[in-house]
Amino acid sequence: MSDNKGKRTDPVVQPSTRERILASTLSLFNQKGPEAVTTAEIAKAVQINQGNLYYHFRTKESLVLALFSRFEADALALVKEADAVEGADSKAYAGFLRKWFSLVWIHRFLFRDIPGLLAIAPGLRAPILMVSGGMRLSVDVIFQRMEDADLINVAAEDRKTLLTNMWIVSTYWAVYLGLQEGVHDLGPQHVHWGLSQVASLLRPYLSPKARADLEAMLSELFT
The missing domain is CATH 1.10.10.60 (Homeodomain-like)
Structure with a gap:
């Protein structure tokens, strides 16, 4: 003893x-x-x-802004992690997409309730735009790395549209489920559905290796 x-x-x-x-x-x-x-x-x-x-x-607005600040810090940490990925590591890029949706799951009220949130917290608009711009810029850099590594092939004239559509779907998928499908109590299966919608936008442009890594990532369900 x-x-x-x-x-x-x-x-x-x-x-x-x-x-x-x-x-x-x-x-x-x-x-x-x-x-x-x-x-x-x-x-x-x-x-x-x-x-x-x-x-x-x-105020309730101050609570919303404080929680968004936490989300912003987590998003920036995820971007830094993505910046460290080697160019040809398609598994890591697929993992980045999954980690983004894991972050969305943790802070899901920000995505599900965004119309009402802006009424409660008008001061949220500027931080949302800042995070949106930063994330879109980071994904653009990731796209360039993937293109340089022959993991993705997107025509120059299609790239901006693809990035915009990916951001729209990854941001407003929960609003869509609420308005169109009547889903207000989000579960892990709904987050996986949102992830799958974004993946479907990427899939046609990926190399066979990158597509295989994407499918492997999608086979793991959220819990």
Whole structure:
């Protein structure tokens, strides 16, 4: 039996009240949508009073903007990861697409409820445009790397249209499901459906190797 006398254990770091507020708000927004969640519900979930909640976040808009800031940081980290990919690694590029949709799943209220979000948080419009522009630029760079590695072949006149359509589908697929199919409670299968729609746009332009890696990625379902 080992003797633990004299050994120090690192204290468990508890999340701050602000972090707990954001975690509970994200969960509630994902479950019910921002418009249906009250500040009283958030305070109850965090087990604090509303005065304490208002100390950290005075409005629902400030909560939305803080959560979007987290999403933005995660998206930028994903872009940096993609920048480190070697040119001919088609499996890594397919993985980048999957990781983007995993990020969408974590922050799904941002995509499912975007029309209502802009009414709650008008200040969200500028950050959305900034992230949109940055992500589209990054995907354009990835396309160029894939073309240089003979993994994709897109005519110059079609490239901008393809990038635009990919962004539209990857951003608004959840809105489509809500409006056209009546799906408001998103599950992993719906995220996989959105991923498959974007993949269908790419598939005709991919080399056999890149297409095989794309299909292998699609065979793994979200959980």
